[in-house]
Amino acid sequence: MVTVKNSHTLVALVQDKPGVLNRISGMFRRRGFNISSLAVGRSELPDLSRMTFVVEGDDATVEQVTKQLYKLIDVVRVSDLSNEPIVAREMALIKVRATSQTRSEVMQIVDIFRANIIDVSPESLIIEVTGDEDKITSLNELLKSFGVQEVMRTGRVAMLRGAATQASPSNGTRRANTPQHYQDYEAIL
Amino acid sequence: MKLTGAQMVCECLIREGVDVVFGIPGGAILPLYQTMPEYPQIKHILVRHEQGAAMGADGYYRASGRVGVCMATSGPGATNLVTGLACAYMDSSALVAITGQVARGAIGKDAFQEVDTTGITLPVTKHNMLVMSASDVPRAIHEAFYIASTGRPGPVLVDIPKDVLNEVAEFVFPEGIDLPGYKPTMEGNPTQIKTAARLINDAKRPVVLAGHGVILSRAYDEMRDLVEKTHIPVITTLLGVSSFPETHPLSIGMPGMHGVAYASMAIDRADLVISLGARFDDRVTGRISAFAPKAKIIHIDIDPSVIGQNVRTHVPIVGDLKRVLRALNKEVKPNTHGEWLEEIEQLRQEHPSLRLGDKPKLTQQFIIKMLSDITQGKAIIVTGVGQHQMWAAQHYTFTEPNSLITSGGLGSMGFEVPAAMGAKVACPEKTVWSICGDGGFQMTMCDLATIVENKINVKFAIMNNHFLGMVRQWQHIFYKDTFYATQYTGNPDFVKLAEAFGLYALRVTDKSQVASAIQSAMAHDGPALIDFTVDPEENVYPMIPPGESIGEIMEEPASTEVKAWSR
Numbered sequence: 001m002v003t004v005k006n007s008h009t010l011v012a013l014v015q016d017k018p019g020v021l022n023r024i025s026g027m028f029r030r031r032g033f034n035i036s037s038l039a040v041g042r043s044e045l046p047d048l049s050r051m052t053f054v055v056e057g058d059d060a061t062v063e064q065v066t067k068q069l070y071k072l073i074d075v076v077r078v079s080d081l082s083n084e085p086i087v088a089r090e091m092a093l094i095k096v097r098a099t100s101q102t103r104s105e106v107m108q109i110v111d112i113f114r115a116n117i118i119d120v121s122p123e124s125l126i127i128e129v130t131g132d133e134d135k136i137t138s139l140n141e142l143l144k145s146f147g148v149q150e151v152m153r154t155g156r157v158a159m160l161r162g163a164a165t166q167a168s169p170s171n172g173t174r175r176a177n178t179p180q181h182y183q184d185y186e187a188i189l
Numbered sequence: 190m191k192l193t194g195a196q197m198v199c200e201c202l203i204r205e206g207v208d209v210v211f212g213i214p215g216g217a218i219l220p221l222y223q224t225m226p227e228y229p230q231i232k233h234i235l236v237r238h239e240q241g242a243a244m245g246a247d248g249y250y251r252a253s254g255r256v257g258v259c260m261a262t263s264g265p266g267a268t269n270l271v272t273g274l275a276c277a278y279m280d281s282s283a284l285v286a287i288t289g290q291v292a293r294g295a296i297g298k299d300a301f302q303e304v305d306t307t308g309i310t311l312p313v314t315k316h317n318m319l320v321m322s323a324s325d326v327p328r329a330i331h332e333a334f335y336i337a338s339t340g341r342p343g344p345v346l347v348d349i350p351k352d353v354l355n356e357v358a359e360f361v362f363p364e365g366i367d368l369p370g371y372k373p374t375m376e377g378n379p380t381q382i383k384t385a386a387r388l389i390n391d392a393k394r395p396v397v398l399a400g401h402g403v404i405l406s407r408a409y410d411e412m413r414d415l416v417e418k419t420h421i422p423v424i425t426t427l428l429g430v431s432s433f434p435e436t437h438p439l440s441i442g443m444p445g446m447h448g449v450a451y452a453s454m455a456i457d458r459a460d461l462v463i464s465l466g467a468r469f470d471d472r473v474t475g476r477i478s479a480f481a482p483k484a485k486i487i488h489i490d491i492d493p494s495v496i497g498q499n500v501r502t503h504v505p506i507v508g509d510l511k512r513v514l515r516a517l518n519k520e521v522k523p524n525t526h527g528e529w530l531e532e533i534e535q536l537r538q539e540h541p542s543l544r545l546g547d548k549p550k551l552t553q554q555f556i557i558k559m560l561s562d563i564t565q566g567k568a569i570i571v572t573g574v575g576q577h578q579m580w581a582a583q584h585y586t587f588t589e590p591n592s593l594i595t596s597g598g599l600g601s602m603g604f605e606v607p608a609a610m611g612a613k614v615a616c617p618e619k620t621v622w623s624i625c626g627d628g629g630f631q632m633t634m635c636d637l638a639t640i641v642e643n644k645i646n647v648k649f650a651i652m653n654n655h656f657l658g659m660v661r662q663w664q665h666i667f668y669k670d671t672f673y674a675t676q677y678t679g680n681p682d683f684v685k686l687a688e689a690f691g692l693y694a695l696r697v698t699d700k701s702q703v704a705s706a707i708q709s710a711m712a713h714d715g716p717a718l719i720d721f722t723v724d725p726e727e728n729v730y731p732m733i734p735p736g737e738s739i740g741e742i743m744e745e746p747a748s749t750e751v752k753a754w755s756r
Binding site: 015060 | 308
């Protein structure tokens with residue numbers, strides 16, 4: 001699990017409707033929030049997609065991001081996993097120059113990183129690598145000396161460890177209405 | 190029952206209790222308009238510009254609490270709505286806008302009068318939807334009304350392609366609402382309410398900051414109960430004006446940029462600010478770091494996103510204000526706050542802020558004070574944006590709940606004409622005065638035709654200083670008297686203009702004529718307009734420069750000379 005300073009992992013369950021991605025990305029843009037990655041795909045629930053955001057900013061910013069996400073009608077649930085035990089992964093495809101002279105050296109590096117080679121041509125290889133952002137960045141750095149021609153990264157996806165899940169939308173009210181920090185305020189007073 | 194998409198729209202509007210819509214037809218929405226004669230229960234008001242439709246619906250909602258409805262065709266019809274939608278969004282007005290769209294097959298083809306209406310209106314609506322099948326129309330309209338009118342109200346736009354309006358399908362009105370992502374919190378957290386009560390009971394110098402939420406939640410009585418029990422003074426934001434009777438001894442007035450000095454000073458000295466449905470707009474707070482420096486803040490709002498958005502909050506409570514206040518009132522203990530109220534009274538004596546003086550020239554302040562006296566503070570006042578708006582908030586003594594209708598958040602000039610029209614349509618039994626700037630009036634005056642055509646009895650008072658007065662004031666104070674592009678040297682003769690539209694109109698140039706002109710306009714059975722030629726050199730005081738704090742307040746100078754402000 002990577003913990004970059006001021007980087008927060010949010011997971012949102014959203015209704016799978018046309019334009020929902022536009023609503024969310026538009027909100028991030030006009031409110032001046034920075035997303036460093038965004039990954040979307042279907043969830044285990046019908047008509048609902050799950051998105052993982054990596055958001056840059058302090059706690060107040062992330063609180064605003066969460067609330068503004070909730071304000072969108074199509075957003076069903078938002079969880080801030082920043083302080084939770086999670087597993088987080090990203091996948092990348094890296095196309096690197098590899099000739100008969102360098103190919104075996106590249107393959108050794110790929111092995112060390114437990115990555116896969118999924119395409120070979122006389123001049124290049126495509127490497128598939130899964131892991132946290134640091135691992136992918138390190139591999140990419142090592143490959144640069146061979147000539148990285150193209151990189152495609154999916155962005156982080158994250159999930160709570162253990163049996164806990166991001167609760168289903170039918171269970172109770174939405175969490176943002178009584179966020180954890182509201183209770184923290186009481187402790188201060 | 191098989192119906193066309195257009196018939197479904199009308200059937201749904203009737204089920205939602207709609208009796209009037211503001212709009213203009215055009216190609217893409219024609220199937221809907223051609224169906225409307227079958228539904229005479231819905232009165233259609235044909236405005237002269239779609240901005241007037243949106244702002245008319247906005248005025249209608251604000252005056253009555255019933256969702257305002259506007260209609261426009263695709264393309265330019267929809268884009269003309271945008272300013273009105275943005276205004277409604279910023280000020281939490283429940284509107285439903287129905288727009289025609291080009292036929293489904295033409296979408297994305299740059300067809301005639303095609304724009305991406307849902308894309309354009311995305312950031313200025315609470316929600317919007319493009320309905321791609323007639324069978325989806327009833328659910329879309331029902332959800333639109335539900336979303337617009339619940340939680341923090343706001344505009345919702347429903348975009349319907351022309352061929353969907355023509356399409357025939359089985360009409361099924363939805364039984365309930367199925368929006369898993371939209372469940373506004375109504376009840377406040379009981380623990381938080383107890384904490385808030387404890388802070389209120391312990392506070393020595395508390396103030397209530399009442400915002401638009403008090404009016405939207407119709408929580409006037411609950412707020413009054415709270416403050417009469419605890420003797421906490423009430424400060425009202427611009428949109429909170431008229432949430433509390435200004436004749437009440439606990440009423441302090443408006444704080445902030447053009448608020449009364451003693452209201453801002455009270456906040457500055459307070460040890461507790463209880464925000465009721467206010468969102469700490471920069472016009473209220475000034476420089477955030479210097480705002481209420483000694484105070485803890487209780488923030489009650491139905492929209493969680495405004496809590497903590499601008500100021501740090503000690504006790505956040507999300508919920509409907511009326512319900513939260515009912516619960517809170519049970520927990521707070523009676524108090525008198527004698528010393529604190531005396532201190533504020535002392536501030537009021539030292540910084541009177543709203544003196545009219547005996548200036549020989551005709552001033553806007555004088556006219557508004559006269560209007561307040563003649564209408565006994567009971568009219569619905571609709572304003573535009575600028576100097577006249579601030580003076581209306583300052584010098585009209587509002588005694589009736591929800592009687593100031595003004596564009597606060599967006600600050601859209603031109604609001605005064607169509608919003609007054611909408612307010613009068615919603616409340617025909619009330620006297621509606623539109624206080625206009627000569628600049629804003631000229632942005633939307635085309636709807637005078639709508640007003641005459643539909644016999645809508647609005648009274649207009651144009652504060653004609655031949656300037657964009659507030660901009661002029663900023664040029665005077667912050668830009669060393671560089672008066673560029675603010676003077677109107679070719680204003681029309683508003684009396685002749687109004688008469689051409691068919692209004693009763695008169696001109697006032699002297700203080701002695703004001704009272705009789707107002708009375709004569711009110712005595713006239715129909716819309717009337719007074720063109721007040723006012724002193725262009727008056728400035729609104731007090732003024733806290735933008736981004737500054739109460740320490741930098743500029744109060745009305747003894748002479749008319751004001752030195753250019755320097756940091």
